[in-house]
Amino acid sequence: MATTTAPGLRLSSLPPATGRAGLVGALRSEFTKLRSVRSTYWTIAALFIVSVGIAAIAGFAIANSIHNNPANKASIDATQASLLAFFEFGQLIIAVLGALAITSEYSTAMIRTSLTAMPRRGTVFAAKLIVFTTVALIVSLITSFVAFFVGQAAMSGSGVGASLFHSVTIPRNAIQQGPTGPVTFSGTIVISPGTVLTAIIGTALLVTAVALIAFALGAIIRHTAGAICAVIGLMFVLPIIVAVLPNTWRWDIMRFFPDAAGRVLTVTIGQQNQHLWSAWPQFGVTLIWAAVLIAVGAYLFRKRDA
Amino acid sequence: MIEVRGLTKRYGTKVAVNDLTFGIEPGKVTGFLGPNGAGKTTTMRLILGLDYADAGSVSVDGKPYRELAYPMREVGALLDAKAVHGGRSAYNHLLCLAQTNNLPKSRVGEVLELVGLSEVARKRSKGFSLGMSQRLGIAGTLLGDPQVLMFDEPVNGLDPEGILWIRNLMKALAAEGRTVFVSSHLMAEMEHTADSLIVIGKGKLIADCTMSEFIARSSGAAVRVRTPSPDQLVLAIAAKGGTATADGDGTLLVRGMTLDTVGDIAFENEIRLHELSIMRASLEEAFMELTADSVEYHAGIPGAAPGNVPGAPANIGSGV
Numbered sequence: 001m002a003t004t005t006a007p008g009l010r011l012s013s014l015p016p017a018t019g020r021a022g023l024v025g026a027l028r029s030e031f032t033k034l035r036s037v038r039s040t041y042w043t044i045a046a047l048f049i050v051s052v053g054i055a056a057i058a059g060f061a062i063a064n065s066i067h068n069n070p071a072n073k074a075s076i077d078a079t080q081a082s083l084l085a086f087f088e089f090g091q092l093i094i095a096v097l098g099a100l101a102i103t104s105e106y107s108t109a110m111i112r113t114s115l116t117a118m119p120r121r122g123t124v125f126a127a128k129l130i131v132f133t134t135v136a137l138i139v140s141l142i143t144s145f146v147a148f149f150v151g152q153a154a155m156s157g158s159g160v161g162a163s164l165f166h167s168v169t170i171p172r173n174a175i176q177q178g179p180t181g182p183v184t185f186s187g188t189i190v191i192s193p194g195t196v197l198t199a200i201i202g203t204a205l206l207v208t209a210v211a212l213i214a215f216a217l218g219a220i221i222r223h224t225a226g227a228i229c230a231v232i233g234l235m236f237v238l239p240i241i242v243a244v245l246p247n248t249w250r251w252d253i254m255r256f257f258p259d260a261a262g263r264v265l266t267v268t269i270g271q272q273n274q275h276l277w278s279a280w281p282q283f284g285v286t287l288i289w290a291a292v293l294i295a296v297g298a299y300l301f302r303k304r305d306a
Numbered sequence: 307m308i309e310v311r312g313l314t315k316r317y318g319t320k321v322a323v324n325d326l327t328f329g330i331e332p333g334k335v336t337g338f339l340g341p342n343g344a345g346k347t348t349t350m351r352l353i354l355g356l357d358y359a360d361a362g363s364v365s366v367d368g369k370p371y372r373e374l375a376y377p378m379r380e381v382g383a384l385l386d387a388k389a390v391h392g393g394r395s396a397y398n399h400l401l402c403l404a405q406t407n408n409l410p411k412s413r414v415g416e417v418l419e420l421v422g423l424s425e426v427a428r429k430r431s432k433g434f435s436l437g438m439s440q441r442l443g444i445a446g447t448l449l450g451d452p453q454v455l456m457f458d459e460p461v462n463g464l465d466p467e468g469i470l471w472i473r474n475l476m477k478a479l480a481a482e483g484r485t486v487f488v489s490s491h492l493m494a495e496m497e498h499t500a501d502s503l504i505v506i507g508k509g510k511l512i513a514d515c516t517m518s519e520f521i522a523r524s525s526g527a528a529v530r531v532r533t534p535s536p537d538q539l540v541l542a543i544a545a546k547g548g549t550a551t552a553d554g555d556g557t558l559l560v561r562g563m564t565l566d567t568v569g570d571i572a573f574e575n576e577i578r579l580h581e582l583s584i585m586r587a588s589l590e591e592a593f594m595e596l597t598a599d600s601v602e603y604h605a606g607i608p609g610a611a612p613g614n615v616p617g618a619p620a621n622i623g624s625g626v
Contacts, residue, residue, distance in 0.1 A: 011413075011416055011417070011420065011448065011451060012412075012416060013451070014379070014409065014410070014413070014450070014451050015410065017375060017376050017379055019375070019408075020375035020376060021375065021376050021377065021378075021406055021407045021408060024408075025405050025406045025407060025408045026405075026406055028405040028406075029402045029403070029405040029406045030402075032398060032401050032402040032405060033391075033394070033398075033402045036394045036395065036398035036399075036401075036402070037391060037393040037394055038393055039393065104391060105391070108389070108390065108391045108392060109386060109388065109389035109390075110389060110390055110391045111389075112351075112356055112385060112386065112389045113386075113389045113390060113403065113446065114403075114406075115354075115355070115356055116354050116356065116377070116383050116385070117377065117378055117403045117406045117407060117446075118377065118406040118407070119354065119355045119371055119372035119374075119377055120372055121372075303358075305351075305356065305357040305358060306351075306356040306357070
């Protein structure tokens with residue numbers, strides 16, 4: 001490292017410049033940034049292990065409880081059981097990745113180097129958004145499907161479950177004659193493969209949308225801890241605050257919050273909350289939140305001093 | 307090449323850059339001087355579009371920086387060597403910069419070789435010393451083979467070896483006909499490298515001239531004479547149109563004539579001399595004199611009021 005002599009500037013000449021620096025180069029650059037830091041891999045690994053691991057545990061727990069008491073077979077939403085951890089914890093973990101995609105540039109001051117190399121900020125922001133959305137979506141879809149299959153495998157043989165390939169019929173109600181008496185079931189619920197597929201994909205999309213909300217809050221707040229706190233506030237604390245409001249009208253408010261979609265998207269046994277819209281309109285609400293926050297983030301990213 | 311016109315930037319109520327106008331000419335090293343807090347970094351950030359000016363404009367080759375087709379091919383700027391993601395390897399850091407300007411991948415290896423970081427290319431930059439970080443930053447500025455290079459306080463905190471390396475690099479870059487715009491709060495640093503100077507204080511332009519003009523302009527340029535008969539010499543010098551002032555201990559400071567002339571006058575008048583030397587204000591003093599009124603925070607050093615620093619024999623040009 002002790003080269004004190006004058007550096008001989010013998011660099012090969014560059015190919016002649018054509019066109020101008022634009023989105024394609026920015027996309028390549030942002031992908032390099034994302035794949036070249038360890039936090040990306042740690043976060044994705046944590047997302048996968050937590051989501052799939054808890055799906056397996058939940059599957060075993062269901063199988064065990066049915067083994068102990070057959071009455072527990074009634075109205076088991078096996079799909080939701082496999083996706084719940086991915087939805088509840090996964091959205092938090094991927095929110096960290098989303099926030100970091102922007103805030104790590106500010107915490108390390110890399111943003112100044114990035115914007116010196118590529119001063120067209122709209123392009124930089126768009127490239128970040130596209131690369132992050134693509135990665136988050138792929139990771140979410142894979143995690144969602146794997147969590148489902150692992151969760152189902154864990155509860156196989158228990159008499160309940162869900163399948164992507166055929167309809168599954170489970171009992172609706174259980175009546176037990178005395179504490180240890182025989183169990184009889186009445187009514188059935190038919191879970192179609194289409195419903196299951198909708199839940200798996202819908203949950204992955206919802207988790208991606210939450211990741212985008214985190215990304216946008218990262219652009220607005222420019223501080224990792226601040227952005228993650230804001231996501232937790234929006235997705236977890238706000239619903240609790242609203243939950244203490246009078247039952248007569250709180251649902252009219254709750255359906256406008258980004259977390260509400262989670263209450264309907266993961267459900268496959270037809271017990272949707274009557275106060276909320278159906279799955280896709282409710283997901284639309286979350287998407288609108290993401291879109292508005294991203295627009296604000298993009299505006300501030302362009303307008304503020306870096 | 308770089309034109310700054312009426313540039314003004316306020317942070318809250320504080321004016322960081324105040325109606326600054328100057329141009330940076332191609333093909334030479336221009337030193338950008340000012341005390342700490344004078345607005346040098348802010349000016350550089352404004353040139354690069356990192357901050358937005360409240361008034362005025364900046365153009366690089368006639369265009370705002372953000373409209374350059376390939377910014378890295380025209381300007382290589384290093385404002386802060388630590389402005390990198392420490393978790394990323396040196397190679398990947400440079401790669402993600404090169405990709406934004408569609409520069410070939412092979413370029414990354416070349417600039418790493420040039421700055422002597424090839425061996426640590428795959429190491430995360432978190433563990434780099436300041437000197438190594440500085441080299442990494444400079445490697446980044448050279449990726450696009452730009453004609454204009456901008457460095458903000460590049461030798462700050464470096465060891466003597468690192469300082470020498472940077473100094474030689476700047477000379478090598480200028481020797482290739484590139485424009486180098488380098489800021490410093492140390493005049494001594496500029497003495498050895500800069501052809502031109504832009505001096506600012508409290509965000510305002512104080513001087514925009516060549517290095518030799520700057521030296522000539524400084525009030526301290528004088529001939530120092532020590533003689534047992536000062537009164538006689540004062541008269542003789544006055545007769546030839548010079549001015550001599552007593553500097554204590556029989557020492558005179560002569561202004562308005564060269565060393566040779568003063569020697570000749572003494573010889574012609576048979577005045578005994580014990581000392582005859584050139585006393586040129588070092589650049590540091592000239593600089594301090596110029597910026598005395600604009601230093602942001604004065605340290606209260608007794609007997610050393612800014613702008614009134616006792617002269618010392620010049621040692622210009624002996625530093626390298």
